[in-house]
Amino acid sequence: MLTAVASARAILTSLHEVMASRSGAQAKLNRIVDVIGENLDSEVCSIYLLREGMLELFATRGLEQAAVHVTRLAVGEGLVGTIAQNIETLNLAEAASHPDFAFRPETGEERFHSFAGVPIVRRQRAVGVVAVQHVDPRRYEEVEIEALQTVAMVLAELIANAELIDDEDVLGVPDHLTGPDRLKGQTLVKGLAVGHAVFHQPRVTIEHVVAEDTEAERQRVYRAFDKMREQIDRMASQAEFGVGGEHEEVLETYRMFAYDEGWSRRINEAIDSGLTAEAAIERVQQRTRMRMRQIDDPLLADRMHDLEDLSNRLLRIVSGQLGTAASMGLKGDAILIARNLGPAELLEYDRRRLKGVILEEGSLTAHVVIVARAMGIPVVGRVRALRGKVRDGDQLLLDGDQGVIDVRPAPSLVEAFEARFAKNRERQAHYATMRDVEPITRDGQRITVMINAGLRDDMPMLPLTGADGIGLFRTEFQFLVSATMPQRERQTRLYRDVLEAAGDRPVVFRTVDIGGDKVLPYLRHNEGETEENPAMGWRALRVALERDGLLKVQARSLIEAAAGRTLNVMFPMVTEPWEFDAAKAVFESQVAFLRKQKKVLPEAIRYGAMLEVPALAECLDILAPRLSFLSIGTNDLTQFLFAADRAHPKLAERYDWLSPAILRFLARVVRDVAPHGTALTVCGEMGGRRLEALALLGLGITRLSITPAAVGPIKELIGQVDLGEIRRAMEGWLREPQADMRRVVSQWASAHGIDCD
Template sequence: MTAAASARQILTGLHEVMAGRTHAQAKLDAVVEIIGESLDSEVCSIYLLREGALELYATRGLNPEAVHVTRLGLGEGLNGIIAANIATLNLAEAKAHPDFLYRPETGEDKFHSFAGVPIVYRERAVGTLCVQHVEPRRYEEVEIEALQTTAMVLSELIAHHELVDGEHALAFGEAHTGPEVLKGFALVKGLAAGGAVFHQPRVAIDQVMADDIEAERQRVYRAFDRMREQIDAMGREPEFGKGGEHDEVLETYKMFAYDEGWSRRINEAIDSGLTAEAAIERVQQRTRMRMREIDDPLLADRMHDLEDLSNRLLRIVSGQLGTAATQGLRRDTILIARNLGPAELLEYDRRRLKGVVLEEGSATSHVVIVARAMGVPVLGRVAGIGRLVSEGDEVLLDAEKGTVTLRPSQPMRDAFGARFEKTRARQATYAALRDVEPFTRCGTRINVMMNAGLRDDVSALQLTGADGIGLFRTEFQFLVSATLPQRERQQRLYRDVLDAAGDKPVVFRTVDIGGDKAVPYLSSEALDREENPAMGWRALRLSLEREGLLKAQARALLEAAAGRRLNVMFPMVSEPWEFDAAKAVFETQADFLRSRRKLLPEEIRYGAMLEVPALAEVLELIAPRLSFLSVGTNDLTQFLFAADRANPKLAERYDWLSPAILRFLDRVARGVVGYPIEIGVCGEMGGRRLEALALLGIGYRRLSITPASVGPIKELVRKIDLAEISAAMKEWLASPPPDMRAALTGWAQEHDIEID
């Protein structure tokens, strides 16, 4: 029997039970009998969340006296794990699971196999549905599918009969009052205040079981046609069609919109007896469960794009088409969403949209790319925001510190307002320095450059007055694309960046993908097995092995920079031969273009990133080959300390101002003295005022930082006498104080230098 047939058989029985006039307990007792008989299961049980615990509410096969007696906490026992993680379990031997918990009153000791699924309502688990057998075996996919579909129907029925209560009544819309501060992850930094507006009011599914399966199928077909028309129409909007990252985002949307596998899964759900709306929601629930199991941020972002389209399809098929964008924003707004698609963000009035808070989201997601270009602060990974805030609540968004305050008290408002005004005053001061060259008090010119990765980022050159782009991350184009970007598309991007930069230099770093920046179209068995991807097959290592990738990028850069200076930097160089091999690829491509009488760059300058500590030990060997050297402090720090910067327990444990880091950086700076090499720092360290002060004190005269940091660092430079800070740093590195950060802070205060 197919999954659809099994589910349809169960749903038919459920429909008859629910149409009856018996009370809720009798209906659930009948439900477990129907499911058990349909799946030939010796045990079928329903647990519901009541007063903070999972309560055995109905069972076939277990001791009936355990009903309303057996209770499990969230995360306790197999059912507790299912509810806590909103996950499915399928076990041939339940007792072998580390979270197995035996409750003697149930009489379940003779049963070995176990399968359970969460009962989800409004994206929260409100119970579990499970089956058990004496015989040890894993359940077939058809049985799991039937259980998941049944659980979806049960969720609506349980909600209708108000069987979930206590603290979990919040799942059914109980309002919150009083201030609340939630933590998140700053995706686009900034401060903002406004009223909470939900991006997408929930589509109410009034009917779960279908009366006419074929009619429901036709409704889905029509909805798919309309959704595809909308996606195609997006490509004709002003924001698209420019050959930039927006177009690449749209390509991913089209890939999903025309994916036959997605529409087939929805049709299979309709075959089981669900309405069009319920079928879409059913497939969406499966997608969410898969997303929770995905560790790869790139693949998770692809699933977010599919979720965005699922929401769009659900609104079309239900006739509930409006989002907050279509209804219009009437006041300064902080947008609240579980996740958000980039195209949907572009629909909002930019004068009213002040910030975005997401329950999910990641630094590489498509919506972040668009929000950064729009200048809208975004805070992601704010767990539970959707149920903790109400429409219209006052919200203070601090995407600098990574917090969002709901319903603030007056003291909270006053403190935020003062900080906001101080930030605006500082920004005005920094803006006034746009056309001022950053000379120190002693007359030394410091190069303050900016990092970029998108075509739209280049506009910040004029806004900030940066000296150029010290790091253009070419991998961004690869990360937002559904397929490997063709050479012509790469060339167009690089040429546009050079055109926009004008006379200011641009340093293009060759693609740094792999590791924690995996792309599905370059996946391999070797990549999939990596236990420590940051130190694995990535960056230049990947490019040298996949030489066709580097050849195409070399041709694109050489052709884009025809008649101009080209600055190329290779990432994650560990030994001189790697630099030589990469440079040889560029020289070979230049020879090829020369033989075709193509115009070449007037000058090609090659540089390396020092991220791997091993390169510091052979500086004198590689230095004669380099035009410039850039120290990548983000990766360098984690390699020096053997500490994964993505691990929250270690992310802030090792200080950039520790003697170990500063002594290493000092040795690198001294190691290139006497060579005609420009040495600088790329990364977050150079954009922090106290850290930048230390870098200037040990000899670095070129910093490449985020655009937002350019103004603050230019202002800092103008207050420094290099002789004074160099003398202090020399003394501290020779005999480190107990707290280097405290020592530097004290020195800055004595010299009237404001720190972060």
């Protein structure tokens, strides 16, 4: 059997001759199917091309010639349609056994059993399919599939040059779409934005696929790699967020990929097969992209997106087509559109003009989302078929709060959105004036309002909001954006910077909460182990206690950073009292070690726990006396109480925070900790919503830790509430709860002049 390189090179050599001939496009396609069939010893080779929205049989060797330009399949129909729709490869020993198999009698294919097909891709869109078939049932060898994939790249060039496909099919941007449209996606970063569509345009149109001089192509790639690595190193040193920040650690992941020998080796192998430097990079990128679609692990998928970003950068360098929207400069208020986006690419844009980002993919754990949140740029992800519905320059209204984008909106919609935008700015300005207003209820009760944070760049929000402190600092962010385990010195520097920025206001550091949907590439399960339900698996304190070296390093970093100050430490996902005791013992052992080293220690260390697992509520009488404070994590607590994955789209809106089950559970926790004088705080999204915050006040909770944007609205709410009135009302509701408690609380608020919108 030929190697993949030799097989592809043999086919490319013949195809080069075909493409150089003066024959017409149809004659070339007819010859190409013969070349592929002969070199792969295949009884059937067929080429389907996308025209007028259908996959049309353009050329075949082995099937009935009368079927050419007659057999047509819709995208998604049959095996060929499935390949085009999913942009994936199929390799089947028995074609008819596949659930998407569709028989076409006019082709005469009933005697052929085996089937393999690969998409013909141009500008990230499938514009056709090349397929081979055999009478005997067999799966095709990997070298044959790789040869087909290389051939598909050559076909993409031929198709473009011969104008065999309508331009709108190639580009995926139909010119006739001029009317208003509404797209729905997933909120990744909240906020509103108005601007014109600007495509990030990381892709490069490859003009030449077949190499004239293999060694010359290899040298072009080597030079491009050197230049790309220089760019990444320079970007890390010039990042606007400052040296030593979390965003520098994001770029460390880029360095790891940029210097990966396996990636460069695969590109070299593609060049050996006879491809140009551009085509080789694209060939490896297509293969990676197809594999990405089979990855269920969200973290691995995100790391693949980082590699995609670097592939695009390398392709632009080697081709000399360096004109991205960032390098060309934004001409006005812009909303950036991309299939996906790397954090390094986002940092290149002018923040004054970049108003929002829309991604065809994207996820809440992606690096670019962490960066965008720090930059204050709203992001909506998971918006499918963007290029088929948006044109460059289209006006867009991006509602990051609802995950909705209005494309080419009607004037009336623009007017309404701008009025809402203006009202939102007025509200923000009004809330900003409340910075120095203390959150005191109508009957004189002082409520503690703190903010949640996780990045060094969140710290300016503390004085801007006038919050009482940081009730939750998520230390895991530093771990998530780092390519390797953060060193103790780096951790210490971050924690010290946070404490200094907070001044006299308290900061509660939650020890690292990793695992679940926060998987670290450098902290893996044992070989072969996977988690079917990671949210309830090996995560948070469970990881820290098993990998106690991780917790020891963090403990020492926090203790050293808090020298001369009070240190507030909170352990996440405590399930039983002994876990709290074990975690506290790790800290106390580090205190003893540092005392022997004559180090300056914190004035005091206050230890707390997060109540996220309902089981802990059964042991509060045991644990509460040992705690300085207890924080309720409403996000995880809710999903565990209802056995409902909070990320599941069908369950996201099914269970209400104001349900009797949640309210009664929280009321019980308030009662159980009261005799011990343990400070009780609610951390999470629930406390940042006005109606929910009203209910929490009614339950007797007087400490909230919320997002910075919610501080002003919650302060305003507190000033409208008589604590005695809402508590008496809540006692009655809990005794005889109604099914729709949200309506009940809302009506009560309206009757008492409390604005809960």
